[in-house]
Amino acid sequence: MYKATVIVKRRPTILDPQGKAVEQGAKLLGFNNVQNTRIGKYIEFFVDAKNREAAEKEVREYSEKLLSNPIMEDFEFSLTEWDYSEEEVK
Amino acid sequence: MKPKFGVVVFPGSNCDYDAYYAMKKVLGYDAEFLWHKDKDLKNSDVIILPGGFSYGDYLRTGAIARFSPIMDSVYSFAEKGGIVMGICNGFQILLEIGLLPGVMLQNVSLKFVCKDVYLRIENNNTIFTKDISKKTIKVPVKHGEGNYFADEGTIKSLEENSQILFRYSSNEGEVAEVYNPNGASKNIAGIMNKRQNVMGLMPHPENACDPVLRKTDGALIFKSVVQSLF
Numbered sequence: 001m002y003k004a005t006v007i008v009k010r011r012p013t014i015l016d017p018q019g020k021a022v023e024q025g026a027k028l029l030g031f032n033n034v035q036n037t038r039i040g041k042y043i044e045f046f047v048d049a050k051n052r053e054a055a056e057k058e059v060r061e062y063s064e065k066l067l068s069n070p071i072m073e074d075f076e077f078s079l080t081e082w083d084y085s086e087e088e089v090k
Numbered sequence: 091m092k093p094k095f096g097v098v099v100f101p102g103s104n105c106d107y108d109a110y111y112a113m114k115k116v117l118g119y120d121a122e123f124l125w126h127k128d129k130d131l132k133n134s135d136v137i138i139l140p141g142g143f144s145y146g147d148y149l150r151t152g153a154i155a156r157f158s159p160i161m162d163s164v165y166s167f168a169e170k171g172g173i174v175m176g177i178c179n180g181f182q183i184l185l186e187i188g189l190l191p192g193v194m195l196q197n198v199s200l201k202f203v204c205k206d207v208y209l210r211i212e213n214n215n216t217i218f219t220k221d222i223s224k225k226t227i228k229v230p231v232k233h234g235e236g237n238y239f240a241d242e243g244t245i246k247s248l249e250e251n252s253q254i255l256f257r258y259s260s261n262e263g264e265v266a267e268v269y270n271p272n273g274a275s276k277n278i279a280g281i282m283n284k285r286q287n288v289m290g291l292m293p294h295p296e297n298a299c300d301p302v303l304r305k306t307d308g309a310l311i312f313k314s315v316v317q318s319l320f
Contacts, residue, residue, distance in 0.1 A: 017196045017237075071239075
């Protein structure tokens with residue numbers, strides 16, 4: 001079992017109105033050093049795959065097909081091996 | 091024979107009844123709802139993907155609805171030349187499934203817009219606009235993510251192939267930033283595919299059909315489509 005975390009970011013050339021609005025809030029609170037706020041998505045899930053390569057392939061396809069839209073977003077992901085049984089005992 | 095409009099119902103659609111009502115009760119066409127989990131288009135002549143918030147707009151607008159079983163049938167219907175109209179959320183679904191190019195971003199204002207707008211007819215030689223003799227039409231918009239975006243190459247190709255159908259404008263047809271309700275690239279409100287059988291637009295023509303609402307320009311689009319069927 002692998003735990004995957006995917007981060008979906010808006011492409012740098014694409015306007016992020018939400019990030020802009022949040023940054024206005026930052027300025028109001030006095031965080032004057034804050035710049036270029038961009039808001040993305042963090043997604044985590046488990047993959048039951050026989051090895052890392054298979055898990056990577058599945059996460060990549062899932063991210064390309066559904067989690068991100070390549071016209072406006074990029075994604076990156078990481079995988080960690082996960083022992084489910086241990087988790088359950090805790 | 092009456093033309094038949096199939097209106098797809100996704101979980102979270104909320105303009106499905108508006109479209110059904112406009113087609114059946116106002117314009118007198120045949121209309122039927124198509125459940126998103128079905129695959130049967132029930133011999134519809136035209137498919138309407140209605141407005142709303144399918145799947146709660148989770149992930150991205152239209153991103154999950156495009157994988158609904160009915161969308162396979164809609165996709166093949168469009169590939170065979172069938173007429174598909176995506177309105178608002180329906181437009182967003184057409185972008186996600188790739189029947190039309192581009193994406194929808196959040197409105198630049200970050201606000202949901204709900205008001206009447208004027209659209210300039212950019213190409214009146216299409217099945218969607220043939221019956222419109224006016225320079226502009228008045229229809230309502232109601233959306234939070236209608237900021238149409240595509241890369242420069244795509245916009246250029248849309249322009250070169252006359253695929254842009256409607257732009258936000260003044261009553262007289264002047265296209266300027268001040269008439270743009272959402273920040274859409276080049277004031278684009280509606281486009282079609284190269285083959286001219288799939289259309290997407292953010293404003294709601296189905297909400298401008300019934301004379302009781304004192305605006306009926308939207309009906310011109312549906313009448314154009316129906317004319318092309320016979």
